Amino acid sequence: VQQGEQKPFERVYDVSSGDPHRVGMPPLTFIRQVLAACLYPDLLKDDSLPVDVRQRARTLLDVCEGGSVGSYSLTYSGIPLIQKTIAEFITRRDGGVESKPENIIFSSGLERALSLVLHLLSGGEGQTRTGVLTPVPCPHTLPMQLDEAHLEQVSYQLLEEQGWALDLAELHRALRTTRGRCETRAIYISNPGNPTGHVQDRKTIEEVIRFAASESLVLLVEEVFQDSVLGQEKRFVSYRKVLLEMGEPYSKRVELVSLHSLCTAGMGECGLRGGYMEVINMDPAVREFINILPCSGSPPILPQLALGVMASPPSPGDSSYETFMQEVLHVERTLSHNARRACEFLNGLPRMSCVPAEAGIFLYPRLDLPLGITEQAQMLGVEPDVLFCQRFLEEEGVCVGPGCENGQDDDNFHIRSAKPTALICVLAPPAALEEVLTRLRSFHLRLLSSCC
Amino acid sequence: VQQGEQKPFERVYDVSSGDPHRVGMPPLTFIRQVLAACLYPDLLKDDSLPVDVRQRARTLLDVCEGGSVGSYSLTYSGIPLIQKTIAEFITRRDGGVESKPENIIFSSGLERALSLVLHLLSGGEGQTRTGVLTPVPCPHTLPMQLDEAHLEQVSYQLLEEQGWALDLAELHRALRTTRGRCETRAIYISNPGNPTGHVQDRKTIEEVIRFAASESLVLLVEEVFQDSVLGQEKRFVSYRKVLLEMGEPYSKRVELVSLHSLCTAGMGECGLRGGYMEVINMDPAVREFINILPCSGSPPILPQLALGVMASPPSPGDSSYETFMQEVLHVERTLSHNARRACEFLNGLPRMSCVPAEAGIFLYPRLDLPLGITEQAQMLGVEPDVLFCQRFLEEEGVCVGPGCENGQDDDNFHIRSAKPTALICVLAPPAALEEVLTRLRSFHLRLLSSCC
Incomplete structure (x- = not known):
């Protein structure tokens, strides 16, 4: 890839690591408010921050x-x-x-x-x-x-x-x-x-x-x-x-x-x-x-x-409690929805299968790569799933992690597909997970048709 | 020392490491404001923070x-x-x-x-x-x-x-x-x-x-x-x-x-x-x-x-420039005054000598410890300057660092006496360095008279 080369996509999605903020997931307000007040205690002088935030910041500063x-x-x-x-x-x-x-x-x-x-x-x-x-x-x-x-x-x-x-x-x-x-x-x-x-x-x-x-x-x-x-x-x-x-x-x-x-x-x-x-x-x-x-x-x-x-998050009755719980619930719902949606989608693709996740933020679908790809990878001296991920990034602007990095040393090649893509919905256009999935389908089908 | 034991001092001063905030030195406002705004970007929504702080925070968030x-x-x-x-x-x-x-x-x-x-x-x-x-x-x-x-x-x-x-x-x-x-x-x-x-x-x-x-x-x-x-x-x-x-x-x-x-x-x-x-x-x-x-x-x-x-601190013309420069100058003046004062004081004590510091935040006076102390240290199996520091802390509530930790393996025992004590003046009572020096004199003279 050359610097400045034109690409058919406008935005790159990096869903290769467990990094929800990177793809637009917002932080929990309470924690950021408390840390900001600890850094700059002048914020404790007026009532612009919730009272429990100020109390917490004072408690924490007392032990520094x-x-x-x-x-x-x-x-x-x-x-x-x-x-x-x-x-x-x-x-x-x-x-x-x-x-x-x-x-x-x-x-x-x-x-x-x-x-x-x-x-x-x-x-x-x-x-x-x-x-x-x-x-x-x-x-x-x-x-x-x-x-x-x-x-x-x-x-x-x-x-x-x-x-x-x-x-x-x-x-x-x-x-x-x-x-x-x-x-x-x-x-x-x-x-x-x-x-x-x-x-x-x-x-x-x-x-x-x-x-x-x-x-x-x-x-x-x-x-x-x-x-x-x-x-x-x-x-x-x-x-x-x-x-x-x-x-x-x-x-x-x-x-x-x-x-x-x-x-x-x-x-x-x-x-x-x-x-x-x-x-x-x-x-x-x-x-x-x-x-x-x-x-x-x-x-x-x-x-x-x-x-x-x-x-020690906000408790019922604390001024930040409602907001905090809403934010936590929003994360949980988004994660839960996205995990199901992405798993179904991946299992609907040919030569790809995915175990539903019971927890966490990753999906780990199995790739049944065609012989053409594995031979090409061998020629280039890279793992087949590394080649898959490199080409997916170059052609569609989506970064997923190759399974070989997860200690897989056998012939079953995996990618980690992070649910944080779906968490994007919260901040970024709700279409972000769909965009990643759509690009994955497009790339995957093109790859299969070119090899088989 | 027993938990809850009564001590003849109300406050402990820890001047054993280069940690100016610990002894009451205030942070530079600009840096704390920028970091607080980066943590909690809602602070960028109004004009409670200076305009250059907000600009800087936006620039930094853009690269996250x-x-x-x-x-x-x-x-x-x-x-x-x-x-x-x-x-x-x-x-x-x-x-x-x-x-x-x-x-x-x-x-x-x-x-x-x-x-x-x-x-x-x-x-x-x-x-x-x-x-x-x-x-x-x-x-x-x-x-x-x-x-x-x-x-x-x-x-x-x-x-x-x-x-x-x-x-x-x-x-x-x-x-x-x-x-x-x-x-x-x-x-x-x-x-x-x-x-x-x-x-x-x-x-x-x-x-x-x-x-x-x-x-x-x-x-x-x-x-x-x-x-x-x-x-x-x-x-x-x-x-x-x-x-x-x-x-x-x-x-x-x-x-x-x-x-x-x-x-x-x-x-x-x-x-x-x-x-x-x-x-x-x-x-x-x-x-x-x-x-x-x-x-x-x-x-x-x-x-x-x-x-x-x-x-890249604030530049002339930036809204935070004056405050920033005043704060920096205040640190410099306090440090400079305290370094001179403490060195003169230490050199005025018997069996103690100190090279004036040309830079940094430490003084490193030489202790000419009496034989009684070095023998006591040998009996206890500790370095003489460790014993000096332990007893100074226990008897006077001031923590200084033993020179043996600085790689001294000869018979010349040193303590590091940190100038940050003096930097206390800015936030704590201006008498803080004096307090440390006064306690040091009191301890040192008592030690000498008990041994010689």
């Missing part, structure tokens, strides 16, 4: 050193009051299963928190190198992160035919392959699944916990899409709740790191880069090490405040 | 994906327009020596940027392990960062009797000690010096560059206090300017990484965690690696916007 978001956190874990707020949120969410503030550790985004833990796990060379059981498909940044931390990716395949469910026998099989290859010390779980949208049930979670206990594995559980389970059939259950309810020996022995961030469907505040992890049963010496690892540095203040607001 | 600070940066380097703004700032500062936007890389704070580069330099074990020439004293986070990246700290001593100047013979001496011990691949420079306050002159910089060239060392140059040279005698000259003006072969060959952040004296926005590095002459393959290292992740948006504002 010197009353300013410009001061460092005193500790690398974060601001104690926000740790407490998060712990209370978790306890409430999990029906009273208590979370302790000192187990909450902030970071500049989920990837930073994960990177920290992965580096702590890392060790050995050759046969003693640390391995991590990793789902396939997995979040597209995970393989790079494992690689960067010198960890061996030990893949376990999720079952597409069962809606991308996790299969215990497959975990055992994957672990067996590592004898003499590496020392597997952790298992990574994404629940609800990124990019699959699968929601694990309690029975599966219990099985995984028993498996982790018997194999002495640390549980690394990413639970970002906990706020976006679609429909009424499934419900999010956290690994920590199940673990602590299983009782001893599990509740006292299995090491668990649970990861969450501001990049939920409802918040979508990816650019703020805020995340936290809750660490349970971790060796105190290791726990202490997390606090002093200089690589992490003192975590930024504003994302911590944002996480605090996420964990 | 989807017009929201909640979207990811498209690249790990950062937002292209802000890269351009920074490059223009550097070019202007250096009298026209051109900086290229593509050489500017954002990160979540200076430590993150440095950590990234240190990990790229890291390699080898035993005799082939990478070493980094490191000033003593150095910024107190540096030894931990080197250690975390598995790098060998190769100390070179700065000359206290010459105002903490860098000595070329000492660099050669330090390098000779590493034969058979490690492979030294980089030299770390802090200029103006943290914590020494020394400002290097052009001749020294040229010598260091020639030394780096002849020994094939990467120059890692931290220049955070470039905005706070005190008095008229010294002037900040950047390493990059000198390097590029030296001409070939130096200007085309010596690899340089220059680090800057929001933690300047004037901004003091430590809690935002924003930094950037300019990389010059770096191998393109290495440069590419920085862009994809997942450990770094997409940098947060707000700190990038703040850096953009720092690099």
Whole structure:
């Protein structure tokens, strides 16, 4: 592609990552008002902002050193009051299963928190190198992160035919392959699944916990899409709740790191880069090490405040409550509608099939690519789904992510198609998801007819 | 110390780190207004904010994906327009020596940027392990960062009797000690010096560059206090300017990484965690690696916007110009007054001496501790200056940093006494620096009389 080359489309849609604001999803007003007031406290001098916004901002500024978001956190874990707020949120969410503030550790985004833990796990060379059981498909940044931390990716395949469910026998099989290859010390779980949208049930979670206990594995559980389970059939259950309810020996022995961030469907505040992890049963010496690892540095203040607001949204009776709930409901409805609509549409196309998402913001349709494309890809030295995505972007101006980035290393090529396209409806012309789907159909049919 | 124990002081002063807001220094209004408006664009709907603030916020929002600070940066380097703004700032500062936007890389704070580069330099074990020439004293986070990246700290001593100047013979001496011990691949420079306050002159910089060239060392140059040279005698000259003006072969060959952040004296926005590095002459393959290292992740948006504002403050004629200049001038005057006052005060105490700072926000007085204290420290298994600082905090409620954290491993014990105490005057009672100094005198004299 040449700079300045004419294209048959006026606007590019990037639906290749979970970034709702990019495609026009609006932020939640309450959180933005609170953060703006914390940055510029002169806004607290009159009543242009709602009274609960001003109260919240004052509370948050009170826990910043010197009353300013410009001061460092005193500790690398974060601001104690926000740790407490998060712990209370978790306890409430999990029906009273208590979370302790000192187990909450902030970071500049989920990837930073994960990177920290992965580096702590890392060790050995050759046969003693640390391995991590990793789902396939997995979040597209995970393989790079494992690689960067010198960890061996030990893949376990999720079952597409069962809606991308996790299969215990497959975990055992994957672990067996590592004898003499590496020392597997952790298992990574994404629940609800990124990019699959699968929601694990309690029975599966219990099985995984028993498996982790018997194999002495640390549980690394990413639970970002906990706020976006679609429909009424499934419900999010956290690994920590199940673990602590299983009782001893599990509740006292299995090491668990649970990861969450501001990049939920409802918040979508990816650019703020805020995340936290809750660490349970971790060796105190290791726990202490997390606090002093200089690589992490003192975590930024504003994302911590944002996480605090996420964990403690407006309550009934607060002046911002109605607006907040309307905005949240609007996101939920849009997401739910778009997920269904896009899945039906994709399944209506020839040589394409898609498992309905139970949660999250991604669809992950299977591409049954014609031989002509796979041969062309081989000639060019790229994965066939990368070629598909590159050509789709060049010809139709829509950016989708190639499935090979999600750790797929077999012959089944996938793309992640993000529901955020549909979330566009809220701010951008409601036709945005339709536009993406229409362009996809147009490109896909043209591709098929040129090859078959 | 017991929880709830009664203390003879009402307020604790923490002057142990370069964190001006913590001790009551106010932020610059313009930057806070712009960031607040970017977070909550409804503030742009009326004229409650100055017109140049609103214009700036609109310009910045235009370069955010989807017009929201909640979207990811498209690249790990950062937002292209802000890269351009920074490059223009550097070019202007250096009298026209051109900086290229593509050489500017954002990160979540200076430590993150440095950590990234240190990990790229890291390699080898035993005799082939990478070493980094490191000033003593150095910024107190540096030894931990080197250690975390598995790098060998190769100390070179700065000359206290010459105002903490860098000595070329000492660099050669330090390098000779590493034969058979490690492979030294980089030299770390802090200029103006943290914590020494020394400002290097052009001749020294040229010598260091020639030394780096002849020994094939990467120059890692931290220049955070470039905005706070005190008095008229010294002037900040950047390493990059000198390097590029030296001409070939130096200007085309010596690899340089220059680090800057929001933690300047004037901004003091430590809690935002924003930094950037300019990389010059770096191998393109290495440069590419920085862009994809997942450990770094997409940098947060707000700190990038703040850096953009720092690099392009209000101009004469802008509606915020007068206020902005008054605020900046106020910081400069307070800093300058306090630096002089505190230095005189410290030099007036028995068994204490302090080199006047030429720049930056730290004083670094020498403690001539009595034998009783050093013996007590030995019994307790701590460094004598750690004991001094612990007791000062417990007895007088003032937290200063022990010099041993700045890489001092000899018998000359130092504390960093931060000028930010003085900056308190702006917001807190003007007596705040005096309070710290008074408590220090009281503690120090009591300590001496109990030991001697």
